Ligand SMILES: NC(=O)C1=CN([C@@H]2O[C@H](COP(=O)(O)OP(=O)(O)OC[C@H]3O[C@@H](n4cnc5c(N)ncnc54)[C@H](OP(=O)(O)O)[C@@H]3O)[C@@H](O)[C@H]2O)C=CC1
């Protein structure tokens with residue numbers, strides 16, 4: 581069994597990016613600038629956005645965090661997005677999801693300038709991805725592809741079972757694993773809460789990508805010997821014996837599943853850190869696009 585070490589690989593990627601940014605500074609060029617809009621103060625969202633800002637500092641990017649109260653109206657958020665769209669200094673930005681119920685997420689995703697959409701959630705970019713055109717690939721699926729690539733995991737002709745069909749992870753992942761080329765050329769089954777015989781389907785998988793958010797959903801008995809296991813799930817479990825008052829866990833019963841798998845991602849330290857590294861990569865790409873346009 582080999583651990584797909586997202587922490588390590590993400591640090592390598594950040595190192596590579598830091599070198600490129602240092603060169604930009606030396607030449608007196610503008611460095612990439614990433615912004616994030618956070619509406620409300622959900623604990624997990626704050627953690628994620630906070631580590632994004634720290635990662636920006638680490639690689640030498642500029643970053644801006646826009647915090648808005650949970651009572652923000654849709655119009656106020658759309659106005660803020662328009663401001664960031666117009667701000668020439670900002671290369672890319674994300675609107676942290678989920679949004680409060682008074683805000684229509686679809687309207688928000690449509691409002692982001694596709695050239696600054698480093699999440700890759702705008703329909704224009706999502707469509708380009710599905711059509712194999714060059715674009716921003718959503719950071720979590722992009723990070724998983726990068727891990728598979730760096731560890732030389734064979735995906736060709738393999739049966740990949742994706743669990744969960746969210747627009748930010750499961751759905752794009754299912755499209756990307758089925759694309760031509762590598763990592764891809766997989767035969768993909770996309771499963772969700774209405775899937776019948778899900779256990780039987782998972783037992784046939786060479787690669788399982790679990791993105792449902794149910795702790796210990798995936799158990800050793802469910803998988804094939806030597807399956808590749810990618811655990812996207814992140815759930816906070818309240819526990820006072822931990823310093824922060826909680827610990828985080830994935831969808832996979834790691835202790836037992838890891839004994840049977842050929843490759844497996846841990847939580848924490850697997851897909852999460854890769855997501856942040858790929859967001860930085862997309863911001864670098866955005867900055868290059870803007871320079872080429874001018
Ligand atoms: N590591 C990282 O970088 C990231 C981690 N995450 C984590 O990944 C998890 C999933 O988040 P997200 O992708 O936003 O998905 P959502 O929470 O939006 O959706 C969950 C998906 O899982 C499906 N599902 C729920 N229960 C079951 C079940 N018992 N059997 C089969 N399918 C089920 C749902 O089906 P249905 O569609 O029918 O409701 C839905 O498609 C969360 O824990 C989240 O925190 C998310 C993003 C990035």
Ligand SMILES: Nc1nc(=O)c2c([nH]1)NC[C@@H]1CN(c3ccc(C(=O)N[C@@H](CCC(=O)O)C(=O)O)cc3)C=[N+]21
Pocket residue numbers: 627628631674675676677678699719720814828847848849850851852853855856
């Ligand atoms: N517009 C938007 N884009 C996103 O990409 C997006 C989003 N909204 N909403 C929420 C999800 C979740 N997500 C995570 C990213 C990194 C970690 C991460 O770094 N996790 C660490 C641990 C973090 C901890 O300790 O809580 C790890 O797994 O090792 C987790 C989760 C991005 N998302």
